[in-house]
Amino acid sequence: MLWPKQVKIVEVGPRDGLQAERGAMLSVAARVKLIDLLSESGLQSLEAGSFVSSKSIPAMANSEDVFDKIQKKPGVDYAFLVPNFKGFEIAQHHGIKSISVFTAASEAFCQRNTKCSIQESFERFSEFIPLAKAQGMRVRGYVSCIFRCPYEGYIQPQKVVQVAETLLDMGCDEIAFGDTIGVGTPQDVIALLERATFPKEKMAMHFHDTYGMAIANITVSLEKGIHIFDASLSGLGGCPYAEGASGNVATEDVIYLLNGLGVDHGVNMNKLMEASAYIDGLLSRKSGSKVALALQGGCV
Template identity: 50%
Template sequence: MKLPERVRLVEVGPRDGLQNEKMPISVEDKVRLVNDLSETGLDYIEVGSFVSPRWVPQMAGSHEVFSKIQYRAGITYAALTPNLRGFEAALEADVKEVAVFAAASESFSQRNINCSIAESLKRFIPVMQAAEHHGIAVRGYVSCVLGCPYEGYIPPLQVARVARELWDMGCYEISLGDTIGTGTPGAARCLIECVAQHVPRPRLAAHFHDTYGQALANLYAVLLEGVCVIDSSVAGLGGCPYASGASGNVSTEDVLYMLNGLGIPTGVDLPRLINAGQRICQVLGRENGSRVARAFTKS
């Protein structure tokens, strides 16, 4: 297959990027990050997560973040909502789009949300019903699609079944997450070939972590398979609180540089994106995880 004519970038830095940070992050710093990202040309930003702060402390204050950010026309500001309580909290914060997540691994599901895959999917039924009632779009995530920290290899058909369940429930898009970053290009292409038999290719997104340095290669591989939506995190922030050793998401800057080189438009401004990443990294007191950003700031 040929490369897509255009790619949509889904920025997950404020949620998936920050949720695994050890040091406390103020609401003001989260708001500034979202506002900085809103200036770059991105049209989808995952702002926060309505989960118990006991489980994910960094997502405390998401309601306040949503109340303080500067909304821009044409940008979707989304939130992760694992259950009906989370959805209701998001609704109170006037969130217009939410996401739900399931795992392709039984072991990961049990350790992450203390229930089986089937049980987790049942929890989404009232969320989907409420979302339909309120006219809220729902995006679906599937984690551990190219490997699990507890089970290792995950058969593509197992991923496809979970993705199909979310699709049939009403999720308009399914994001496939290489949670521990062990995937390789061949495995990534095989995954898309399998899942695409159950969910239309234009409705699939790639959410790849860069633990083994394979994320960009894997993304190029799935672009060739017709995937045209990529999840990424500014400055490569992130990881997974329930997957030991999993490093950050692929950086938005690195993905954008690759797409620019391929001549695939996104509408995102690279220098502004680099500035946004640099500023949050200064707050966190850490080196920027984007190779492109590091190269640009040294030149």
Template identity: 50%
Template sequence: MFSRTVTQFIKRNVSSVRIVEVGPRDGLQNEAKILPTTTKIEFINRLSKTGLKNIEATSFVSAKWIPQMGDNVDVMKGIEKVDGITYSAIVPNMKGFEDAVETKTTEIAIGGSASETFTKKNFNCTIAEGVERVKSIMKAAKEKNIKVRGYVSTVISCPYEGKIKPSEVAKISEMLLKAGCYEISLGDTIGVGTPNSISEMLKEVLKVAPVETFAIHYHDTYGQALSNILASLDLGISVVDASVSGLGGCPYARGASGNAATEDVVYMLHGCGVKTGIDLELLIDAGKFICEELGRQSESKVNRATRKIKP
């Protein structure tokens, strides 16, 4: 009875969900092993066959700072780009933007944080100064007809400040929207959120812009990612970031298992009658492929279960 009620409630609010696959970028850049360019390209090409419409392929950042993304240009140029799929990339500065233009990237993402301390320690500026810094990228992107997505990290808690006020999340979200972002992805960076704190944050954020403007990006450090996604669906959120097989991790939380696993998110959504357009079997195969290449176990419960059923 409870399950049927939850399913009916979710379907009234959200009938379909768009998954943004962040494994090739947010996942691989947090893995210790640096994979060959050909492996990354094969991974993304496999993901392109699953029905995903958004794949975050790489980050145009200096190899000095993130060596896992050092082959960003080669990866973006080498993948088989399928019509109808958006292949996006993180762009931290104008040099990164120029690389994005060179590879004909049609969507970029810029980052920010709801924590002043986190922003100062990682970007050496205040939140407001950080938004000003990316305005040149926003202007250049508009001239090139490139869409810009915004990330807001530490939306629930910060490794330095602790609990973050929802009003601070709303504040930077509004700044990024006014600067030109078409969508804001709200990230529980250290994965400490619960359905209650997630709902509290979202209700404040939804005061500044329509629900269609926001996406969610939850880490599964305390095993709450799926519950938090359900809480977000209840409020009408219909865009979910996820990483196949839970690739990645969080450098600020000991034992963090990374992002919500795409296989688990899709399995749950399909079970609730919510459409994703994704072929779960092909997604599972992509997860198995990349985990074998990394020499690690999948963090996806669904992926592990299918290995036991079909060795």
């Protein structure tokens, strides 16, 4: 099997992980320290926060202060989720060079999560993506519910591809396909990637591990030529639609897989474990990473 020689890990713990983690009301200083620890691990892409309403997602309050205070390591991409023009203005004012936008392949999910239709989300983005690109910003597009929706059920792969293509046409540099409720299997991944005909370097896969399929899904994605994957240290995050279920795939587990396959990723596992231990201690939580638990227990 010919795997990609190199893979990019997009660490989403400081945003997607913390915002879904119960009780994760961390101070700006704590979030800054977490991001600084992750920067030292060799990760080249960090999702550091978002400019959503603090009333809607209190865990992401004061994200602009987080950006101002982190030690910005050369070569590391610090991205912030921007839901609307107001969020873009905040990013612009603080000199942020990498932003993300978020929509869904499910109409019902989009309405409940962002209080607008899929088309209306495109209209929102059209107000600022051209400005962002003109100013040299990098723009990432998220498409959630790529396999199934908690409200609509099965999502047709062609619908997912159509949403992704619209985001690319609007100027997004990269599309992250999100299995929001973590129900996908390798066959679902194959069905989607066979329909997505745009360049592989513009695709990223974002798997949740609710049913324990994330590593299998990453493996088949690698086989299909994907080389960008989202992951969250210590498996930070959750699935609000499945009580007690795990959320994001753990970065440690993804690194272990890549090490076993001989795929370069540039991440130092020991440094990553330091960051994981820090956040787990702050949140008084058990690690969501099987690899971290094994290493902590002395398994080699």
